[in-house]
Amino acid sequence: MRAALILSLLPMAAPADVLECRLFPEGGGAELLVAFGIDRTQFAPPLNPDEPPRRQESRVAMGDETFAAEPLLFDDGRRGFWTGDRQDGALLMMIAPDSRATLSTQDGAVFTGDCEDLQ
Template structure:
């Protein structure tokens, strides 16, 4: 039994932490890959994927994005406008909001 426990503990971490510097603004969020797992039962309700984004001094909930080697998030701002951040596989990142566009670099920490 201890062998099984040790093997399970040595497995990969559940989440990826994405850390960015976008036009001098630090942005950090975590993607929990388990949130993207398919439902075990077709009658299971749709799962909500959520991450907490730390952007400078602000913190807000967002929906994480994973598409191949692309990472990011989407959220609605307080005024209902779309907010989106996308990190490409080469580490370049872009954040867009109604009146703001930030660019820079990101890395996935594990």
């Protein structure tokens, strides 16, 4: 469902990670669905050293909201995104190589759960 939205926002020829996550607030509460894609070609080194830095961007669907975020990829297999541009405050999402996920909000709320690779 949300993955279809994310897939529609990514260039189809690009190698991409498409993730859908089911998260719950610490202490219990309603499920939060988060889906986003990471276009790995955004992380490729420049072909020419004179190229300007590339803007790395992912589209995120979270609940009823869709927004842009900066994708994160680490050598140890962790993935995620960060954004400080939302009206409701900054978010940091980190997904471990075993698919366990944590979403932290600017106001201190923490959501945890699991993610599934859809592509």
